[in-house]
Amino acid sequence: MDLSEAETEISLRERLRRKTAAAHERVDGLFGSADLSDEHGYGRFLLAQARAWESLRPRLDAGSIARADALRADLAALGLDRPRPLATSLPAKLSIGHLYVLEGSRLGSTLLLRDLAAASPSLARRAGAYLTESARIDAWRQLSTRLQMDQNGYDRADEIIDDALFVFALFERAWQATDSAHLKVS
Ligand code: HEM
Numbered sequence: 001m002d003l004s005e006a007e008t009e010i011s012l013r014e015r016l017r018r019k020t021a022a023a024h025e026r027v028d029g030l031f032g033s034a035d036l037s038d039e040h041g042y043g044r045f046l047l048a049q050a051r052a053w054e055s056l057r058p059r060l061d062a063g064s065i066a067r068a069d070a071l072r073a074d075l076a077a078l079g080l081d082r083p084r085p086l087a088t089s090l091p092a093k094l095s096i097g098h099l100y101v102l103e104g105s106r107l108g109s110t111l112l113l114r115d116l117a118a119a120s121p122s123l124a125r126r127a128g129a130y131l132t133e134s135a136r137i138d139a140w141r142q143l144s145t146r147l148q149m150d151q152n153g154y155d156r157a158d159e160i161i162d163d164a165l166f167v168f169a170l171f172e173r174a175w176q177a178t179d180s181a182h183l184k185v186s
Pocket of ligand 1: 027104167
């Protein structure tokens with residue numbers, strides 16, 4: 001790949017952050033629009049997240065499976081059915097670009113958990129497992145360090161960025177699919 005000097009001076013981590021900033025803004029806007037203070041709004045948030053995680057489930061590592069399982073438990077606690085996966089063709093193995101998004105998505109969780117606990121302590125107690133599990137960020141720290149140090153990723157940077165955008169797009173689609181789905185929360 002032909003890179004300018006300026007591009008080689010920034011880490012793969014920083015390139016990913018810049019190239020996916022617009023995609024992050026979109027999912028932040030969508031998922032952030034859920035009203036966590038009532039069961040319907042929080043249920044929609046969880047269902048949309050679950051649709052994305054269920055779609056990726058066959059490729060997840062242990063840390064992500066723990067999050068996906070916590071989501072299943074939260075849905076069960078609210079009496080919601082587990083959503084069907086989206087129709088998508090998954091990569092044979094998740095790349096560092098895919099993982100960047102999945103691990104990075106932990107970063108908003110502490111904030112969201114705090115909002116949920118403030119808005120609805122009983123929902124946080126009954127169905128806060130996913131956000132609690134997601135607030136563990138050790139794996140993110142390790143991945144972020146790897147991405148900052150990575151000097152070899154440049155020849156694959158476009159591919160890695162595409163992989164990251166694929167995951168963001170999946171979460172966006174998951175929200176849209178949930179938006180139009182019938183929510184059974186009363
Ligand atoms: C309510 C929704 C969301 C909120 C409030 C939120 C909030 C945040 C916050 C506060 C950060 C840390 C920013 C920083 O330290 O500079 C962050 C980072 C990040 N989030 Fe989100 N987020 C949300 C949804 C998502 C979703 C759905 C995904 C992906 C599926 C995602 C992926 C990421 C990634 C990859 C980063 C790391 C960006 C970097 O390179 O620093 N976020 N988010």
